[in-house]
Amino acid sequence: MQPDLTELLRRARGLVARGGRVLGIAGAPGAGKSTLAAELVAAWGDGAQLLPMDGFHLADDELARLRRGDRKGAPDTFDVDGYVAALGRVRARRADVLVPRFDRSLEAAIAGSLRVSVATELVVTEGNYLLLDAPGWCDVRPLLDECWLLVADDEVRAAQLVARHVAHGRTDEAARAWVLAVDEPNAALVARASGDADLVVRR
Secondary structure, eight states, X not given: OOOOXXXXXXXXXXHHHTTOOEEEEEESTTXXXXXXHHHHHHHHOTTEEEOOGGGGBOOXXXXXXXXXXXXXXXXXXXXHHHHHHHHHHHHHTSXXXXXXXXXXXXXXXXXXXXXXXXXXXXXXXXXXXXXXXXXXXXXTGGGOSEEEEEEOOHHHHHHHHHHHHHHTTOOHHHHHHHIIIIIHHHHHHHHHHBOOOSEEEEO
């Protein structure tokens, strides 16, 4: 079942009307966070922008140095301090903020790719760990005016992850192995260690 975009858009408008600006969408890998965030921004129009957490992936060279390349996507494979700093600057609204985006075709973050304008009414940020109760990540939630948790059927979510990995160059066998070894433990962590959301959205 698809979330009711009209109702979610109404809720986001209410958030902004109350003086809020930064909306988070959290959830397990493959839950559909990026899709929902993009749909919400498109429905809002020119006054909304994305600030994706995935842009703060550590580079592959750094992951290799840290010996974490075989579990890219885990909480400690992100620049959480950089993400928190960017959110803080966006909330301060003193100047435009340049943030990176993650290019799935390159499997790499591209620095300075997105400009969050001071004039932006609604900033939507999405990622697995926005509600995670862990060092570094626990600094994210206070910077969000509201945070929703997107929950999807596990079988559907896993199938979408496999399809995504295949679309970006992995064999079906390698994609399934990655989902089992990396994505699903991350999904279990999100389910186990996330704080309360303002709204649970099911699909």
